[in-house]
Amino acid sequence: GDSVTQMEGPVTLSEEAFLTINCTYTATGYPSLFWYVQYPGEGLQLLLKATKADDKGSNKGFEATYRKETTSFHLEKGSVQVSDSAVYFCALKTGGGNKLTFGTGTQLKVEL
Amino acid sequence: DVKVTQSSRYLVKRTGEKVFLECVQDMDHENMFWYRQDPGLGLRLIYFSYDVKMKEKGDIPEGYSVSREKKERFSLILESASTNQTSMYLCASSKAGWTEAFFGQGTRLTVV
Numbered sequence: 001g002d003s004v005t006q007m008e009g010p011v012t013l014s015e016e017a018f019l020t021i022n023c024t025y026t027a028t029g030y031p032s033l034f035w036y037v038q039y040p041g042e043g044l045q046l047l048l049k050a051t052k053a054d055d056k057g058s059n060k061g062f063e064a065t066y067r068k069e070t071t072s073f074h075l076e077k078g079s080v081q082v083s084d085s086a087v088y089f090c091a092l093k094t095g096g097g098n099k100l101t102f103g104t105g106t107q108l109k110v111e112l
Numbered sequence: 113d114v115k116v117t118q119s120s121r122y123l124v125k126r127t128g129e130k131v132f133l134e135c136v137q138d139m140d141h142e143n144m145f146w147y148r149q150d151p152g153l154g155l156r157l158i159y160f161s162y163d164v165k166m167k168e169k170g171d172i173p174e175g176y177s178v179s180r181e182k183k184e185r186f187s188l189i190l191e192s193a194s195t196n197q198t199s200m201y202l203c204a205s206s207k208a209g210w211t212e213a214f215f216g217q218g219t220r221l222t223v224v
Binding site for chain 2 (some may be wrong): 004032034036041042043044045046049051089093098099100102103104105
């Protein structure tokens with residue numbers, strides 16, 4: 001079945017550091033890929049998405065590129081801020097399906 | 113702004129009680145979902161509905177049922193609450209043929 005593997009957290013960074021959160025997937029067909037973010041006490045918000053190979057999703061300084069050859073969708077940001085502290089979820093949806101399959105989430109803490 | 117509203121942020125219920133979690137969306141979306149979020153497990157799909165009165169089981173439907181009498185409302189029912197159902201519950205909605213799901217703020221349920 002479909003699955004998503006994310007790097008374990010928590011990840012602790014200093015403000016302005018470079019961020020990478022790794023995400024790899026296993027899926028039948030050609031999935032759409034997503035990063036969702038959950039700020040403390042809130043539900044999930046879509047951060048960015050990519051629907052086909054080599055697409056790059058970007059939003060709020062975050063980027064991720066859909067790499068079919070390595071089945072990866074790593075999240076990156078060049079300079080994190082304290083306000084980026086949250087839990088980040090990688091997810092996929094296959095073709096005609098109605099289900100999002102999530103990774104376990106990676107908690108990011110950004111300190112001054 | 114799109115909106116998915118869950119009726120309660122926090123609930124405390126006793127073992128054996130029948131529990132209703134309510135979710136309303138104002139976007140005229142066809143699909144609605146209930147997920148459960150647990151540390152280290154990410155989000156797991158309980159049930160989803162793709163139309164009024166239609167439902168399908170997700171990955172962990174045992175101990176739960178759902179009701180969708182109107183397009184905008186999707187209810188999750190715990191027939192007899194147990195302590196292992198203590199969790200964060202997240203409702204989401206999406207259009208048919210979607211590439212984005214919108215989430216509510218979550219209901220943190222504690223069963224004592």
